[in-house]
Amino acid sequence: MTVVFQRTKGLTDKQFHYCPGCTHGVIHRLVGEVLEELNIVGKSIGVAPVGCSVLAYDYFNCDMHEAAHGRAPAVATGIKRTRPDNVVFTYQGDGDLASIGTAEIVHAAHRSEKFTTIFVNNAIYGMTGGQMAPTTLIGQKSTTSPEGRDLITTGMPLRVAEMMATIEGAVFVERVSVHNVPHIRKAKKAIKKAFEVQLAGIGFGIVEILSTCPTNWGMTPVDSLKWLEQNMIPYYPLGNFRTPEEVR
Amino acid sequence: MVKILMKGNEAIGAAAIKAGCKFFFGYPITPQNELPEFMSRELPKINGVFVQAESEISAINMVYGAAGAGFRVMTSSSSPGLALKQEGISYIAGAELPCVIVNISRGGPGLGGIQPSQADYYMCTRGGGNGDYRHIVYAPATLQEAVDLTIEAFDVADYYRNPVMILGDGMIGQMMEPVEFREPKKRELPLKCWATDGTEGKRNPNIISSLFLDPAELEKHNFKLDKKYKDMEENEVRYEMYMVEDAEIVIIAYGTTSRITRNVVDALRNENIKVGLIRPITIWPFPNKAFKEISSSTKAILTVEMSMGQMIDDVKIANEGRLPVHFYGRAGGMIPTPDAIIGKVREIMGGDK
Numbered sequence: 001m002t003v004v005f006q007r008t009k010g011l012t013d014k015q016f017h018y019c020p021g022c023t024h025g026v027i028h029r030l031v032g033e034v035l036e037e038l039n040i041v042g043k044s045i046g047v048a049p050v051g052c053s054v055l056a057y058d059y060f061n062c063d064m065h066e067a068a069h070g071r072a073p074a075v076a077t078g079i080k081r082t083r084p085d086n087v088v089f090t091y092q093g094d095g096d097l098a099s100i101g102t103a104e105i106v107h108a109a110h111r112s113e114k115f116t117t118i119f120v121n122n123a124i125y126g127m128t129g130g131q132m133a134p135t136t137l138i139g140q141k142s143t144t145s146p147e148g149r150d151l152i153t154t155g156m157p158l159r160v161a162e163m164m165a166t167i168e169g170a171v172f173v174e175r176v177s178v179h180n181v182p183h184i185r186k187a188k189k190a191i192k193k194a195f196e197v198q199l200a201g202i203g204f205g206i207v208e209i210l211s212t213c214p215t216n217w218g219m220t221p222v223d224s225l226k227w228l229e230q231n232m233i234p235y236y237p238l239g240n241f242r243t244p245e246e247v248r
Numbered sequence: 249m250v251k252i253l254m255k256g257n258e259a260i261g262a263a264a265i266k267a268g269c270k271f272f273f274g275y276p277i278t279p280q281n282e283l284p285e286f287m288s289r290e291l292p293k294i295n296g297v298f299v300q301a302e303s304e305i306s307a308i309n310m311v312y313g314a315a316g317a318g319f320r321v322m323t324s325s326s327s328p329g330l331a332l333k334q335e336g337i338s339y340i341a342g343a344e345l346p347c348v349i350v351n352i353s354r355g356g357p358g359l360g361g362i363q364p365s366q367a368d369y370y371m372c373t374r375g376g377g378n379g380d381y382r383h384i385v386y387a388p389a390t391l392q393e394a395v396d397l398t399i400e401a402f403d404v405a406d407y408y409r410n411p412v413m414i415l416g417d418g419m420i421g422q423m424m425e426p427v428e429f430r431e432p433k434k435r436e437l438p439l440k441c442w443a444t445d446g447t448e449g450k451r452n453p454n455i456i457s458s459l460f461l462d463p464a465e466l467e468k469h470n471f472k473l474d475k476k477y478k479d480m481e482e483n484e485v486r487y488e489m490y491m492v493e494d495a496e497i498v499i500i501a502y503g504t505t506s507r508i509t510r511n512v513v514d515a516l517r518n519e520n521i522k523v524g525l526i527r528p529i530t531i532w533p534f535p536n537k538a539f540k541e542i543s544s545s546t547k548a549i550l551t552v553e554m555s556m557g558q559m560i561d562d563v564k565i566a567n568e569g570r571l572p573v574h575f576y577g578r579a580g581g582m583i584p585t586p587d588a589i590i591g592k593v594r595e596i597m598g599g600d601k
Contacts, residue, residue, distance in 0.1 A: 012453070042450075045317070045445075048457075066456060066458065082319045106302075107302035110302075
């Protein structure tokens, strides 16, 4: 029998703990495939965040380092500066990266640290039970915005990719989504490009990936994908914000 | 060996490099700035790396990453900055990684001041971060001792896979003394086979983490850490006894304060007043056993600190209620004068009669 599809060598055999319909599994798989295809599993060191993907260190088949909430870019800086020949990436959610860890991600980008950040934006704090994130949409209900997020008291949702694109050191910035197969393919291309930027030693790269949270959004997995497409993409437009000449 | 006149902060930096530290992550704060400045000059010369982080929080997390990657790494700060580092220190202790942290302390609370103080005693010896953890805290009294202890601290950190702290104050950081860089006593150190250096497909992934979601597993981890801390208490306690044998009053003081107090002991001895000094070199683990060596001639204990009284708790525990414990302290960056301490000793002696 011919094997036409199998688990990527970039991931371990461990079963994911993610909720049904959550797209963390898809994104993990994409990162794993990219590590395998670029033949860098053995030289990669990943930094896991705090949040739903806190156990990412169990899933990626490379050396992994857990970080405190928001601090992954600082930990990754410590690793990459001491081991410039290794491939280093952080995997962070929006509570982690866009709230408590804004200083760390902004300054890692500002210094153009030569690692790659996978930023999963599902517009809510998932692990702690569905609280409002900086990325929660106006009107979106969460456990700490029970009447829906309002602009006057909480401000507008933070657009991370656009913010990063204003930083010179962020040499690769792209926002993608994983709500359907064509976009999953595009997401993989962006992730691959971001790692290639690191391999070329150019500077900091970040891929923002729009993701779902059926459990805390209170929707079925299918409705979640539709909600992402209809509500998140209009506010968080997809596309490449910056790519260095060398890897175009 | 040649002695070099150096400023405390720079001497500590040079000692770290001597110990094989090639990586330094820091953030400016007075009165420790000469240390990161020194590292920014010297580390590139030996293919090392200096990074000025955007905050103390970031700096300690860079240390966390570099330590996990298997390298000797150091950071330094001063009191309010060290408070910010406590989160990271807890993670580093939890993940069992070695590193050296220098605190050149100043007065507080809050922004406080920039003059020498010993008011970080609780924060440094109790573990200002969350959870059950400990780390050795060396409190050098001279720059030579700061150099020797810094060099050794890297070995001790690697040996136990635990952060080690050098606690100086603004006086230690800012003053100049001649120092020499001696070869330290070497320990047999375990290989860093746990480091995140890339599997190269030859082994299972290494995972550095302090997360244990199963409470039974976390308790097991806490028991394991506690065993390590007990080993430190057993084997790493250091202190100096000065004229304690026949002393009627034994003074307890560490770091800068102990230097002043040593002069007090000499001055009073010239008057045939029998005073001695116990100088903790490790303030954690605290030298409880030194108090067992206090003779029956001792009538009282006097704790002298540049704080409102923090070490006094440990002194009382070590004393086990045997002798009255008196306290003299200055705060806010004020330094005790020998005359003031002598006055306090005379007051205690008068009270005893």
